[in-house]
Amino acid sequence: MSKINIKYLAKELNLSISTVSRALRDSHEISGETKKRVFDLAKRLNYQPNSNASGLRGQKTKMIAVVIPDMVNDFFSLVISGIEKVTQEKGYHILLHFTHGDHELEVSFINTLASGRVDGVLLSMSSEDNDSHHLAELNSSGIPLVLFDRVSECVSNVKVTSDNHESSVLATHHLIEAGCKKIAYLQVHKNIPVGKVRMNGYLEALQQYSAQKVPLVLECTNDNDETFELIQKMLVAEKPDGVFASVEKLAVVCYRVCEKMRLKIPDDIKIISFSNLHTAALLNPSLTTITQPAFDIGETAAKELFNIINKKNRTLAGDNNNVVLQSRLIKRRSTARY
Amino acid sequence: MSKINIKYLAKELNLSISTVSRALRDSHEISGETKKRVFDLAKRLNYQPNSNASGLRGQKTKMIAVVIPDMVNDFFSLVISGIEKVTQEKGYHILLHFTHGDHELEVSFINTLASGRVDGVLLSMSSEDNDSHHLAELNSSGIPLVLFDRVSECVSNVKVTSDNHESSVLATHHLIEAGCKKIAYLQVHKNIPVGKVRMNGYLEALQQYSAQKVPLVLECTNDNDETFELIQKMLVAEKPDGVFASVEKLAVVCYRVCEKMRLKIPDDIKIISFSNLHTAALLNPSLTTITQPAFDIGETAAKELFNIINKKNRTLAGDNNNVVLQSRLIKRRSTARY
DNA sequence: TTTATTTACGGAAACGTTTGCGTGAAAAGA
DNA sequence: TCTTTTCACGCAAACGTTTCCGTAAATAAA
Numbered sequence: 244m245s246k247i248n249i250k251y252l253a254k255e256l257n258l259s260i261s262t263v264s265r266a267l268r269d270s271h272e273i274s275g276e277t278k279k280r281v282f283d284l285a286k287r288l289n290y291q292p293n294s295n296a297s298g299l300r301g302q303k304t305k306m307i308a309v310v311i312p313d314m315v316n317d318f319f320s321l322v323i324s325g326i327e328k329v330t331q332e333k334g335y336h337i338l339l340h341f342t343h344g345d346h347e348l349e350v351s352f353i354n355t356l357a358s359g360r361v362d363g364v365l366l367s368m369s370s371e372d373n374d375s376h377h378l379a380e381l382n383s384s385g386i387p388l389v390l391f392d393r394v395s396e397c398v399s400n401v402k403v404t405s406d407n408h409e410s411s412v413l414a415t416h417h418l419i420e421a422g423c424k425k426i427a428y429l430q431v432h433k434n435i436p437v438g439k440v441r442m443n444g445y446l447e448a449l450q451q452y453s454a455q456k457v458p459l460v461l462e463c464t465n466d467n468d469e470t471f472e473l474i475q476k477m478l479v480a481e482k483p484d485g486v487f488a489s490v491e492k493l494a495v496v497c498y499r500v501c502e503k504m505r506l507k508i509p510d511d512i513k514i515i516s517f518s519n520l521h522t523a524a525l526l527n528p529s530l531t532t533i534t535q536p537a538f539d540i541g542e543t544a545a546k547e548l549f550n551i552i553n554k555k556n557r558t559l560a561g562d563n564n565n566v567v568l569q570s571r572l573i574k575r576r577s578t579a580r581y
Numbered sequence: 582m583s584k585i586n587i588k589y590l591a592k593e594l595n596l597s598i599s600t601v602s603r604a605l606r607d608s609h610e611i612s613g614e615t616k617k618r619v620f621d622l623a624k625r626l627n628y629q630p631n632s633n634a635s636g637l638r639g640q641k642t643k644m645i646a647v648v649i650p651d652m653v654n655d656f657f658s659l660v661i662s663g664i665e666k667v668t669q670e671k672g673y674h675i676l677l678h679f680t681h682g683d684h685e686l687e688v689s690f691i692n693t694l695a696s697g698r699v700d701g702v703l704l705s706m707s708s709e710d711n712d713s714h715h716l717a718e719l720n721s722s723g724i725p726l727v728l729f730d731r732v733s734e735c736v737s738n739v740k741v742t743s744d745n746h747e748s749s750v751l752a753t754h755h756l757i758e759a760g761c762k763k764i765a766y767l768q769v770h771k772n773i774p775v776g777k778v779r780m781n782g783y784l785e786a787l788q789q790y791s792a793q794k795v796p797l798v799l800e801c802t803n804d805n806d807e808t809f810e811l812i813q814k815m816l817v818a819e820k821p822d823g824v825f826a827s828v829e830k831l832a833v834v835c836y837r838v839c840e841k842m843r844l845k846i847p848d849d850i851k852i853i854s855f856s857n858l859h860t861a862a863l864l865n866p867s868l869t870t871i872t873q874p875a876f877d878i879g880e881t882a883a884k885e886l887f888n889i890i891n892k893k894n895r896t897l898a899g900d901n902n903n904v905v906l907q908s909r910l911i912k913r914r915s916t917a918r919y
Numbered sequence: 920t921t922t923a924t925t926t927a928c929g930g931a932a933a934c935g936t937t938t939g940c941g942t943g944a945a946a947a948g949a
Numbered sequence: 950t951c952t953t954t955t956c957a958c959g960c961a962a963a964c965g966t967t968t969c970c971g972t973a974a975a976t977a978a979a
Contacts, residue, residue: 248965248966258928262929265928268967274926274927274928277928295642295964296934296967297636299634299966300933300965300967302934336676338959357627358632360632360633371621412743485658524861525864526860599938599960611957612956612957612958630935639936922977925977926973926976927975934965937962940961941960945957947953
């Protein structure tokens with residue numbers, strides 16, 4: 244066992260525990276000479292402060308929790324990379340937790356965090372949104388919380404999102420301009436704000452720009468095989484000439500369905516999707532995407548969180564506590580005119 | 582601030598602190614009636630034990646560290662998902678850390694961990710391998726360590742890997758069977774075992790199955806643009822008819838180069854790659870891959886770690902402490918015969 | 920010179936748990 | 950009835966820090 248603690252250093256140097264502690268924290272109360280002795284020995288013995296002890300005493304754990312649904316798509320991987328860039332700079336660590344879209348898991352984990360395990364929380368919510376009671380409780384525990392992407396309307400915390408509504412309008416408009424007369428919308432997460440907002444963008448764009456009077460919305464599930472069947476049935480029954488996938492994996496499944504049904508993309512059907520797939524350009528055909536600034540979202544959310552942790556209340560967000568970042572529409576072959 | 586601690590519960594119930602603590606841990610020393618009173622109040626007040634305090638006292642943090650190079654490919658995302666499945670079951674949490682292939686970062690982080698921040702460590706090493714001194718130190722600190730994928734030969738810890746050598750031979754053989762007369766090998770990480778092992782597989786397969794007497798190895802870098810140039814120059818100069826990418830991202834870059842050079846895959850050149858890309862089947866053309874059991878690797882490594890943490894020394898590994906899982910060669914169009 | 924201030928350090932409490940030990944009362948055994 | 954065991958609980962120490970306080974000595978101000 245590693246027995247090199249402050250007490251040991253103190254004994255070794257004929258100093259008191261408090262002096263060593265202060266020296267290590269570079270306190271002005273300690274003479275330069277003493278500090279140097281302490282630093283040197285600490286380095287020589289590879290002293291590492293016990294984080295539980297300092298966390299217990301000082302309420303500073305040097306850790307933030309990142310709570311996300313899962314990591315099945317490239318979006319969250321990029322977000323985490325962005326978060327990590329910031330935590331790395333700040334000397335912080337990431338406590339990672341997946342909710343798997345299970346609201347109960349989210350609640351129980353958030354509750355766990357309220358006990359002071361971390362200095363702050365970054366959260367992208369699970370599917371259900373009606374109940375944000377646990378977030379209120381976390382807030383009242385005094386632990387800073389920043390939401391990103393899948394946010395809740397019920398709390399007033401800082402939120403970092405992307406311009407889902409405009410992007411969704413833009414995407415739908417792009418399909419219409421490409422000649423689509425009947426556009427299907429593949430949806431999942433209809434209960435969380437981001438899901439609603441994206442669909443509203445689709446609906447509005449139809450009303451505004453298209454002759455298509457009746458929207459075509461397909462509710463998909465979290466099970467890929469099931470979704471495959473659903474999409475196939477829909478394509479057979481409705482024969483849309485455009486598909487707007489609200490999340491990446493639906494586009495992937497849709498590609499598979501089209502392959503099976505021998506539908507030519509983009510000749511028979513055009514596809515656009517919200518996606519951070521880094522292979523989008525290499526797909527067959529290359530996939531037109533609305534690409535969220537995932538890395539930026541993570542980086543921004545982390546910075547906002549540290550602003551709160553460090554009590555600099557200057558936030559990038561305005562009074563409404565919202566930071567909205569721009570997505571990009573990247574046109575590729577899957578929506579080419581012919 | 583959340584002030585609901587054991588002391589508060591004790592006062593509220595007219596019990597001593599120790600009794601409450603024991604009741605919460607379901608000790609046999611406490612009567613059923615008292616336990617119930619404690620449980621009920623704890624639940625009602627949403628009591629959450631302070632992890633720093635219990636970590637400090639009992640040396641149990643309910644956290645394991647996962648140290649990986651980064652998350653730019655699907656492999657590590659899947660590994661983490663596998664790990665998370667196990668930690669979820671065990672009620673553990675994941676402390677995530679990226680080394681970005683920087684050996685110094687790895688060392689300093691591992692050192693940090695030696696102070697008891699976590700109950701165990703899962704590590705996939707950064708590029709440099711000559712120095713595993715920090716691992717020895719971690720071992721001597723008594724914190725269980727399991728290595729996976731990018732392992733070191735210098736330590737005797739449990740290691741979970743996949744059959745890189747056989748897979749590499751198989752991949753090369755597959756290209757040869759597909760008719761390739763001149764196969765290039767795209768490599769990075771030449772300093773870590775997994776890199777060496779994979780290349781040896783390529784070299785051996787050439788000797789054994791091919792008329793190609795001189796291997797064609799291209800050293801790539803971590804910078805994609807640089808790698809793009811390198812590959813392009815190599816393709817122009819050497820005109821290979823087959824490419825074996827030792828890691829996923831090299832295959833992706835190679836696809837881009839071929840697109841730019843208007844080389845037809847698989848007609849002009851065939852490509853195979855180690856990869857966990859879930860869109861491999863949808864690429865243009867679909868990419869033949871050696872797919873590692875990434876999720877299994879994560880799951881297995883985590884299970885091995887918990888075996889050690891819980892002192893059940895029954896390991897899946899044999900005496901040599903190695904668990905080797907099978908990869909799969911998935912044949913797709915990028916290596917089709919014509 | 921005397922007094923006030925600063926400097927540099929030590930003592931000890933506190934953070935919230937866990938756990939070895941002690942103990943009175945009840946139950947069991949003699 | 951008396952002794953022994955079991956039961957159910959309380960006391961207090963310990964984990965490694967941080968920090969409030971106190972205090973000698975050194976320095977500055979009077």
